[in-house]
Amino acid sequence: MKSVIYHAFSQKEAKEFDVQLPGAQQAEAFVKAFLKRSLPHMSQQAREDHLQRKAVVLEYSARRKRKEKKKKSKGLSARQRRELRLFDIKPEQQSYNLFLPLHELWKQYIRDLCGGLKPDTQPQMIQAKLLKADLHGALVSVTKSKCPSYVGVTGILLQETKHVFKIITKEDRLKVIPKLNCVFTVEIDGFISYIYGSKFQLRSSERSAKKFKAKGTFDL
Numbered sequence: 001m002k003s004v005i006y007h008a009f010s011q012k013e014a015k016e017f018d019v020q021l022p023g024a025q026q027a028e029a030f031v032k033a034f035l036k037r038s039l040p041h042m043s044q045q046a047r048e049d050h051l052q053r054k055a056v057v058l059e060y061s062a063r064r065k066r067k068e069k070k071k072k073s074k075g076l077s078a079r080q081r082r083e084l085r086l087f088d089i090k091p092e093q094q095s096y097n098l099f100l101p102l103h104e105l106w107k108q109y110i111r112d113l114c115g116g117l118k119p120d121t122q123p124q125m126i127q128a129k130l131l132k133a134d135l136h137g138a139l140v141s142v143t144k145s146k147c148p149s150y151v152g153v154t155g156i157l158l159q160e161t162k163h164v165f166k167i168i169t170k171e172d173r174l175k176v177i178p179k180l181n182c183v184f185t186v187e188i189d190g191f192i193s194y195i196y197g198s199k200f201q202l203r204s205s206e207r208s209a210k211k212f213k214a215k216g217t218f219d220l
Contacts, residue, residue: 032044035047087159089158089159089166089168089174094168094172094173094174095168095172096155096156096168096169096170096171096172099137099156099158099168100156102136102137102156103137103138103139103156105137106134106135106136106137106138107137107188107189109133109134109137110129110130110133110188111188111189113129113133114126114129117188117189117191121191123191123193126188126191126193127193127194130186130193130195131195131200131207131210132207132208132210134204135157135160135186135204136157136158136159136160136204137156137157138156138157138186138188139154139155139156139157139186139187139188140154140155140156140157140165140167140184140185140186141153141154141184141185141187142154142177142182142183142184143183143184143185143194144182144183145181145182145183146181146182147181147182150177150182153167153169153175153177154167154169154170155167155168155169155170155175156168158174160203160204161203162201162202162203163178163179163180163201164176164177164178164179165177165179165184165197178197179197179198179200179201180197180198180201181197181198182197182198183195183196183197184197
């Protein structure tokens with residue numbers, strides 16, 4: 001009986017002795033083609049040298065999704081709002097009694113803001129809170145002004161801008177009072193606070209971050 005000895009060839013020996021399985025050449029050709037496609041920037045020699053030295057991390061070129069820029073809807077500018085007269089109070093709405101519920105809501109808002117208004121509550125604390133509070137609905141009076149016709153005007157504050165107060169009086173008249181050169185008083189539950197309009201020329205939304213310094217009286 002003839003003895004048969006099986007010998008395993010390494011890849012190098014198989015190439016030297018030209019001993020390859022029928023599918024080996026096809027597999028080798030596939031691998032070379034695959035590497036060429038995966039590493040297109042390298043030459044054939046460079047790829048072979050690279051394979052001998054270290055493992056190869058094949059590149060994967062994923063298609064990047066284009067991010068569509070979302071168009072932000074631009075709101076109306078201040079000039080456009082003025083031209084459209086969006087904040088104008090119509091004549092049929094200029095009624096003092098119509099805004100009395102707003103005044104009652106404002107008073108409750110201030111009471112909650114100050115933690116309750118009691119007889120022993122410090123007026124300085126109320127003054128500091130009012131300077132940063134929303135005044136829409138407050139009962140406002142003009143006590144001093146360089147324009148005598150403004151003095152004595154009293155009513156519910158309906159609108160506040162950077163430079164003016166719009167007040168509805170008991171006579172159902174809408175008054176536009178400039179802050180400049182005017183002193184206003186705000187009354188709630190017997191407490192009276194003073195607002196010097198020349199130092200108060202801010203939008204209501206800007207006052208919360210404003211630091212007001214306690215000073216004496218101001219000249220108009």
